[in-house]
Amino acid sequence: MAKWFGRCPECQAWGTLEEVGVPRAALTRVAAGLPSSPARPIAEVDIEAAKARRTGVPELDRVLGGGLVPGAVVLLAGEPGVGKSTLLLEVAYRWAARDGEYGPTLYVTGEESAGQVRLRAERTGNVHGSMFLAAESDVSALIGHVDAVKPGMLVVDSVQTMSSPAVDGAPGGVTQVRAVTAALVALAKERALPVLLVGHVTKDGSIAGPRVLEHLVDVVLHFEGDRHSSLRMLRGVKNRFGPADEVGCFELVESGIVGVPDPSGLFLNKRDVGVPGTAVTVAVEGKRPLLGEVQALVSKSPLGTPRRAVSGLDSARVAMVLAVLERRGGVRLGDADVFAATVGGMKIPEPAADLAIALAVATAARDVALPPDLVVLGEVGLAGEVRRVSGVKARLTEAMRLGFTKALIPPDSGDVPDGLQIRVVPDLGSAMGNLQVLR
Ligand SMILES: Nc1ncnc2c1ncn2[C@@H]1O[C@H](COP(=O)(O)OP(=O)(O)OP(=O)(O)O)[C@@H](O)[C@H]1O
Ligand SMILES: [Mg+2]
The missing domain is CATH 3.30.230.10 (Ribosomal Protein S5; domain 2)
Incomplete structure (x- = not known):
């Protein structure tokens, strides 16, 4: 901060301060680099690739403001047992069921074994040939799976269970969770791949919980519900691509999760x-x-x-x-x-x-x-x-x-x-x- 001082703040004497040169590093010239892609008139920019795609779960699409935007990273936060995995399995299934349109889905779980997820999928009727499943907790291995499957949508359950050996700290800690999310955001943007992340919150709003991630991701959704009721509300908290005040309604039933388009009654x-x-x-x-x-x-x-x-x-x-x-x-x-x-x-x-x-x-x-x-x-x-x-x-x-x-x-x-x-x-x-x- 450059500020004029007439009087020395130390010894209180007047006119004893001398002006010295300000470092001019900030003014050195920057040479022109190679653009990653040339700038184009705005009217010619391709919008097809950036348009939202329906997930096939209308109540989710409503909260997202139409669907998933390619490259968007969506954080689904909720308390344990509220139904996050069930919902995302349904989304992965619906998306995969339209494979021809947007490519297969890859569901990476760090919480359960692949067999356990398969059992849930059997119970909820969410098994499809274009749905790929991997039990993994290392981010670089996860990216390896993405390279192999080339999915049109990626689900990561949950961000707290993923870690990177290149980063200090225990899995689920703030440093790890941030690093994992940043890596997944970079992956999403690079490949225009929509990514759905599960994040746990505890009753006291845990430290390494989704709160520290809210500004890293594009969309934050809260999944809420009462333990004693089967009704679940999906609330948009932040959305870079659509309205942030929409609510979706679901009901958890024996056979999975179903949207409730008309909850009023x-x-x-x-x-x-x-x-x-x-x-x-x-x-x-x-x-x-x-x-x-x-x-x-x-x-x-x-x-x-x-x-x-x-x-x-x-x-x-x-x-x-x-x-x-x-x-x-x-x-x-x-x-x-x-x-x-x-x-x-x-x-x-x-x-x-x-x-x-x-x-x-x-x-x-x-x-x-x-x-x-x-x-x-x-x-x-x-x-x-x-x-x-x-x-x-x-x-x-x-x-x-x-x-x-x-x-x-x-x-x-x-x-x-x-x-x-x-x-x-x-x-x-x-x-x-x-x-x-x-x-
Ligand atoms: N076999 C089953 N039959 C009926 N309901 C079940 C069955 N297994 C699990 N559920 C219910 O499904 C609900 C949602 O579970 P789910 O695993 O999707 O929650 P979650 O939010 O992913 O939890 P977590 O944070 O522990 O991963 C649970 O409340 C559970 O009671
Ligand atoms: Mg789960």
Whole structure:
């Protein structure tokens, strides 16, 4: 850093500093080198080779923004046992099944023996003549396999089990994982080969986990799901070639993994009559509107400090909504146990579900029921006001598609679809007032 000093910072004397020459190495001339390929007018650059190719698993293609781009490195991160290997085996199979189009697939596993992977593939029906399998944990051997098979797609399960003897550190350590990923990225770019990498994350977001790799790869996908539910969500976290906020839905079944193109109905209990303590809302996952049901139970507590138990919802938001309900809505909950949950393992952390939580708890406390064909949208503020949420039109359109006919929505919601019976509720009081009217 070059900066003028009038006074010596050491001895505080003025005018004693002398200017000396700045090294000029940065200014030396660089001779022209040989271009790897000549620059061309942009309109003449070939785009066919860079276009996304469908993997054959539509829910994955949706998250990728169309498919796999040649040379793209995709990191699939997830907790142990969530189904990463099952998903990628399915992808490898679908791709191989179109061998004529994009070449065979190579699945390299460092986690299991080739025999174990074959057993899984037999169980899930993912065996194909153009699928090649290798059990390997050395990166240079892996590249050797790529040279031999010349695949159109490479799966590496997992990046933590691969290592390079040329690099220090234990396999799975930060240095190794970085080196392995860098080698695979170079391989992918050099051969325009799409590479799918499995990365493990632990509950505490392990050190050598995918976090340190996120900037090295082109696409980062998170595979998530509840241990007790078979539903899995594939979330785009980063995507250089497409949208990063898409969500794919899968279900783990005995025979492998299947895409769920229309997950909305999974989180609802379809009924003909309303039940006290339930309210239906529309959450947004990525760009997908998803209907979800909030259930609440309020019962007199035998304890000095009543219980508050929450599942699938944000517990801090539920606590806030309960306080607002008590103070602004006149629902007494002080000596009651309150339980609030979603249905089917769905997670709704969004504030847009506040009003549904409030109405589920209020109807549970008063033992009245909302109409079964009503959806509720709105964030609840501390003053009891019902605030705007985003994408009201898309949410209501999805609700209509699933047969809902009535909606409570916040003021200033913009455009709403025709054909719904809509009531705008500016605050919690008016939402509660509407309960009688709507029945
Ligand atoms: N024979 C089987 N029948 C039914 N389900 C099975 C069978 N074997 C495994 N599974 C289920 O498949 C799920 C996904 O397993 P998978 O190996 O794909 O997960 P993973 O994310 O690759 O795990 P890991 O991080 O340990 O490699 C597991 O939760 C398991 O319960
Ligand atoms: Mg696995």
